[in-house]
Amino acid sequence: MATELEGKVGLVTGGTSGIGRETAVLFAKAGAKVVVAGRRVPEGEETIELVRAAGGEALFVKTDVSKASEVETLIQKAAERFGRLDVAFNNAGIEGAWSPIVRQSEEDWDRTIAINLKGVWLCLKYEIRQMLKQGDGGAIVNMASITGLVGAVGAAAYSASKHGVIGLTQTAALENAKSGIRINAVCPGFTETPMTDRLFRIPKIQKNLLSCHPIGRFGRPTEIAEAVVWMCSERASFMTGQSLVVDGGFLAGPNSPS
Ligand SMILES: NC(=O)c1ccc[n+]([C@@H]2O[C@H](COP(=O)([O-])OP(=O)(O)OC[C@H]3O[C@@H](n4cnc5c(N)ncnc54)[C@H](OP(=O)(O)O)[C@@H]3O)[C@@H](O)[C@H]2O)c1
Numbered sequence: 001m002a003t004e005l006e007g008k009v010g011l012v013t014g015g016t017s018g019i020g021r022e023t024a025v026l027f028a029k030a031g032a033k034v035v036v037a038g039r040r041v042p043e044g045e046e047t048i049e050l051v052r053a054a055g056g057e058a059l060f061v062k063t064d065v066s067k068a069s070e071v072e073t074l075i076q077k078a079a080e081r082f083g084r085l086d087v088a089f090n091n092a093g094i095e096g097a098w099s100p101i102v103r104q105s106e107e108d109w110d111r112t113i114a115i116n117l118k119g120v121w122l123c124l125k126y127e128i129r130q131m132l133k134q135g136d137g138g139a140i141v142n143m144a145s146i147t148g149l150v151g152a153v154g155a156a157a158y159s160a161s162k163h164g165v166i167g168l169t170q171t172a173a174l175e176n177a178k179s180g181i182r183i184n185a186v187c188p189g190f191t192e193t194p195m196t197d198r199l200f201r202i203p204k205i206q207k208n209l210l211s212c213h214p215i216g217r218f219g220r221p222t223e224i225a226e227a228v229v230w231m232c233s234e235r236a237s238f239m240t241g242q243s244l245v246v247d248g249g250f251l252a253g254p255n256s257p258s
Contacts, residue, residue, distance in 0.1 A: 004233035006031030009082040011074075013065050013123055014092030016043035018193030019143070021050065022221035023089050026229050028056025032087065035078040037063040065092045065119030075126040085130045087232040090123040091143040093161075095195050098154040109157045116161035117168070124172050128181060137180025139232045142169045144185040146247050162187075166243050173241030182240040184231045189247030191219035214249035 010027040014020035016038030027034045028051045036047050036058055044060035051058035059081050063074045078085050096112035097104070120142050131138035147155060148162030169185040176183060190196055190209050196218065200206035210218065227246045230236055245251055 002030045002229075004030045004229060004235065005087060008032040008086035008232075009035070009078065009084050010232065011035040011037065011078055011085060011088040011127070013037045013063070013074075013088075013090050013119070014143070015047050015060075016040045017047075018195060019188070019191060019221045019224045020089070020091040021047045023091065023225040023228050024058065025050050025054050025056075026222070026225045027087070027089075027232075028054045028058065030229050030233070032056070033082045034058040035074070035082070035085075036060045037065070037074050038092065039064055065090075065123060066114040068122055071119075071122040071126050075130050079130055084134050085127060086138050088123065088127045088138075088140045089143070089228050089232070090120045090127075090140065092119055093143055093195075095199060096155065096157050098158075098199070100154055101156045104156060112157035113161050113164075116158065117164040120165050121168055124168065124183070128172065128176055131181050132176075132179060135179075138182075139236070140172070140181065140183045141228045141231045142183070142185045144169070144187045144243055146187050146189050146245065146250050148185070148187055148243065149245070149251060169243065170241045177240055182231075182236070184236070184239055184241065185243040186224060186227055186231070187243050187245045187247065188224045189213055189219055189245075189250040191221060191224055193221055212250050212253075213247070214253055217248065219246065219248060 010032040012020050012024045015024045015036035024034050048058045048060050061074045061077050063070045093116045097108045142165050144165040145162040147159040148166045152159045173183040
């Protein structure tokens with residue numbers, strides 16, 4: 001039985017499906033009490049059930065991470081219910097409408113940036129405030145992507161938002177290093193989740209993207225969640241301000257999605 005997060009309180013945004021849901025369950029298996037955030041209530045309740053089935057304790061708080069008041073309430077409710085916040089995974093995100101810049105709408109740009117980038121900033125702001133109040137450190141992982149490190153044809157807003165998450169991660173890490181709050185990012189390659197199910201509706205896209213992963217398959221949510229749990233644990237105690245790539249070899253080679 002893993003105990004890396006024994007006695008800790010963990011938060012996962014975007015915990016209603018995919019990588020976030022898997023991480024909520026792994027947080028619980030590692031011994032943490034878990035707060036799950038997202039907009040869809042039935043899916044949030046399903047995640048809570050999965051956490052309970054894994055022997056954990058969890059709270060779902062309906063939250064839109066692009067809204068400051070909702071994120072502030074989320075952190076308040078986490079602290080009210082479990083007394084503190086030790087670890088957080090700022091994972092909520094959308095893929096946006098994939099199209100070339102010349103055809104991209106201002107509305108889609110604004111929405112993607114509001115959720116993927118402003119949402120992470122808002123979460124950091126209120127999580128760090130809570131951790132500073134507690135005064136005994138903490139660990140935060142932000143969800144970036146391989147497209148936070150290189151461009152992605154047709155995904156300008158998404159890629160820009162994920163590049164922004166890496167800059168935010170470095171800045172937040174520097175600002176809080178002396179307080180013992182470690183802040184890192186994870187950069188997954190393409191991983192099998194409802195998000196990629198939507199992207200892979202066009203078989204040509206799926207085939208092209210698969211060919212960019214030297215390992216010969218897409219990632220599994222649990223493979224990303226394992227990296228997140230490790231970064232949140234004391235085993236990663238000297239790591240802050242970094243972006244950990246978990247991508248089946250995607251960035252090791254010259255391929256890029258087309
Ligand atoms: N799958 C991949 O290949 C891949 C690769 C690299 C990075 N990522 C990143 O991984 C993260 C999770 O994605 P996924 O692949 O697991 O897809 P997913 O199953 O679609 O999960 C996205 C999650 O984000 C939540 N979310 C979206 N907008 C939100 C908002 N405004 N407020 C709160 N929660 C919101 C969704 O919950 P609600 O709809 O209930 O709000 C859902 O739980 C995303 O940030 C994505 O960019 C994914």
